[in-house]
Amino acid sequence: MQAAATGRRPALVGARRHRRRAEAAQDLLAGRPTTHPELVAFKDWDQVREHSTQDDASGNLQVLVKLIDEHSPEQIIRMVGGLVDERSADVVISRPTKLRAASGTAFGSPGTSANPDSTRSPARQS
Known part of the structure; x- marks a missing residue:
């Protein structure tokens, strides 16, 4: 979100997936069921929030809850x-695992980042 706000032309690896997850969250926030495979077990967004605080919740679910609660679907x-x-794009935004797949470089190699939200310039791709 910061890249777009600063006038850059960002791309997001997995953008369609993120959109579908936000649409599913939108349904759950409105009290409607969703068919999204990651969220179909929940009857509303409060259940998703509650589950995300459990020890067995995935980090992806925790990140989704944080994004939705901070920014809205x-x-x-x-x-x-x-x-x-x-x-x-003049900047490509990705999680480190997606960055590795997109760039073909090993995680931790130059041009990658250990931060959960990484950016890379398309010019640096191999």
Whole structure:
């Protein structure tokens, strides 16, 4: 979100997946069931929040709850809609595991980051 706010042309690896998760959260926040495979077991967003605090909750679920609660599903959907294709981007935003898959470099190699939200310039791709 910061990259777009500063006038950059960002791309997000897995943008469609993030949009679908935000749409599912939007349904659950409105009290509607969702068919999203990661969230279908929950009847509302409060259940998702509660489960995300449990020891067995995945880190991905915790990140999703934080993003939705801090930014709203609508804001995430708008942001994803404003992204560009990776080939047109001046910055590509990714989790480290996605960064590795997208760049073909090993995690921890130059150009990668241990931060949960990494960025890389398309010019640095191998």
